[in-house]
Amino acid sequence: MQQNFALLKQIYNTFDPFRPLPAGDPAYVDCKEVRGDGDILVEVGREILYSDRITCQLYAGHRGAGKSTELLRLQKYLDDQGCFVVYFAADKEDIEPEDAQYTDILLACTRCLLEALKDNANPEPLLTWLKDRWHDLKDVIPNVSLEGLSVEKEIPLFAKITANLRTEPTLRHKIRERVDPHTTTLIAALNQFIEDAKKRLPDGYSQLVVIADNLDRIVPITQEDGRSNHEHIFLDRSEQLKALDCHLIYTVPISLVYSNRATDLRDIYGSDAQVLPMIMVQTPDNQSYQRGIDKVKEVLQKRISRVDSNLSITDMFEQPETLQQLCLMSGGHVRNLLLLMKEAIKYTDTLPISKKVLQRSISETRITYRNTVYADEWLALAKVYHFKQIENDERHRNLLFNRCILEYRYRDADEQIQCWYDIHPLIKGIKEFQDAFNQQFAPE
Known part of the structure; x- marks a missing residue:
């Protein structure tokens, strides 16, 4: 148990989301190819x-x-x-x-x-x-x-x-x-x-x-x-x-x-x-974007390698699908990714991390987002999710500032930058959002 505690503590701290990486840190991952090439x-x-x-x-x-x-x-x-x-x-x-x-x-x-x-x-x-x-x-x-x-x-x-x-x-x-x-x-x-x-x-x-x-x-x-x-x-x-x-x-x-x-x-x-922008982990038509997900996994792997170069981020999860879900639920937002990982480790007594533990960390973080959104903002979020665009008004600007709406970019076949928006993936599981979306866009 003591050995597990020591290892988990090291892993927990290597995912500290509030310490920017210094220049040249081996944990740095170049993500520009999935961030619009900026x-x-x-x-x-x-x-x-x-x-x-x-x-x-x-x-x-x-x-x-x-x-x-x-x-x-x-x-x-x-x-x-x-x-x-x-x-x-x-x-x-x-x-x-x-x-x-x-x-x-x-x-x-x-x-x-x-x-x-x-x-x-x-x-x-x-x-x-x-x-x-x-x-x-x-x-x-x-x-x-x-x-x-x-x-x-x-x-x-x-x-x-x-x-x-x-x-x-x-x-x-x-x-x-x-x-x-x-x-x-x-x-x-x-x-x-x-x-x-x-x-x-x-x-x-x-x-x-x-x-x-x-x-x-x-x-x-x-x-x-x-x-x-x-x-x-x-x-x-x-x-x-x-x-x-x-x-x-x-x-x-x-x-x-x-x-x-x-x-x-x-x-x-x-x-x-x-x-x-965010790391693009999904496409504007709500499909998983594997290149972006692989970059997110690389972010996690390089952090884990600080603790032990023999550790594999894939092996840290009970099922590969659980790691895939973590990457998607982060929305490609690095701090959210690291926070979700820390929460999952906090509820883990021994590796690998189970699906149940990850679900708990997702649920805890989802509550924070639910408390962030005002009652009259759910419909605006439903429209952003549906159209992948934002309106130029104070409501949408506040939702951007609070990270309820995320920005993504990619280059199209003509090398033009395409910019699109989506709600944070954690919001999709909130009942108020689902009700607003169904009310506005559910087929009759």
């Missing part, structure tokens, strides 16, 4: 390398689809090409996704650039800005005085500001009130710092790139003017988002990419947002 190194990376101007690009996709893993690959690729890359996951230290605004993002960029480049550039412009604002900010960073502080002690104050933005709701609003009127001067100071840094980058580096990850997790909120916070951040404040004098990549909520402002995004940022 490649972040080409679509985003070469835009930076080939362009003779500063670029600002948007990267989108469902949360948990694997964007962070792809961005870490991009970071390594750009680093190898002579770009000094400052990557940060904004929700880890700097922003609160449930309540985020543009000012929070600017302060996060400031903190990360300052910490990454403080030894390569003169931070004086930013410290001068902080001193000029100190009268307004000193009560939101309690028990700190600038008098007599060295540069090394002053720099961490930006980290304290962003920490308070993330963890203290009361201070969050105070900080915004006091910083927001001065974002123009903060951008100017930050650009002075960036310009100095670009002249003193370490040997072998010629360009500076900032990747702000996890901004796609900012929860959509309708503001007093009837527009969403996503529009306020990525459209109304786009000039400020683009204003930093270095190459920029921001993750953006997928629901905004498919809003009626999509063309505005393209016009403002100069290109369409690059989207990471």
Whole structure:
């Protein structure tokens, strides 16, 4: 029993869905052939390398689809090409996704650039800005005085500001009130710092790139003017988002990419947002797509091989059909795949995993999706399942954001990208969905 416990614990932890794979990790699986043939190194990376101007690009996709893993690959690729890359996951230290605004993002960029480049550039412009604002900010960073502080002690104050933005709701609003009127001067100071840094980058580096990850997790909120916070951040404040004098990549909520402002995004940022779709595990006519399923199995196998190279993902299941069902029920969504696998292992005392155990993990996860959907959304989901398309309205955007609707892509015989949508496979087993579908589409 102890041996079983130790092995199952190792397997359980190798399927952790909240740790993006670092660049070069042997568990990485290239899935572009079943994701519409998109490649972040080409679509985003070469835009930076080939362009003779500063670029600002948007990267989108469902949360948990694997964007962070792809961005870490991009970071390594750009680093190898002579770009000094400052990557940060904004929700880890700097922003609160449930309540985020543009000012929070600017302060996060400031903190990360300052910490990454403080030894390569003169931070004086930013410290001068902080001193000029100190009268307004000193009560939101309690028990700190600038008098007599060295540069090394002053720099961490930006980290304290962003920490308070993330963890203290009361201070969050105070900080915004006091910083927001001065974002123009903060951008100017930050650009002075960036310009100095670009002249003193370490040997072998010629360009500076900032990747702000996890901004796609900012929860959509309708503001007093009837527009969403996503529009306020990525459209109304786009000039400020683009204003930093270095190459920029921001993750953006997928629901905004498919809003009626999509063309505005393209016009403002100069290109369409690059989207990471699901792994296509089934076709638009509801047939299993074996190439995609095999890729999903490869994702699982490479994780298992971390524990023991002799372990086979097929042998871990009592029946091959059970593994096939796991792949289909994930919808090609990597995080859901790993979560379902973890749940199945949790209910397993000894390998192989039985069909009953997998059904239990599916049932547990299905409850979460059932609780996510509002009563008036079941009919919309039934229509998406039937037509494989979405309507351009707030309801469908929210369902995209909540991963109840998933996006898939493939290239047709003419090499044209075809984009289609489906509901998450777990939703198909929910009674409310079945009732709505039968009511709308059942033959008479």
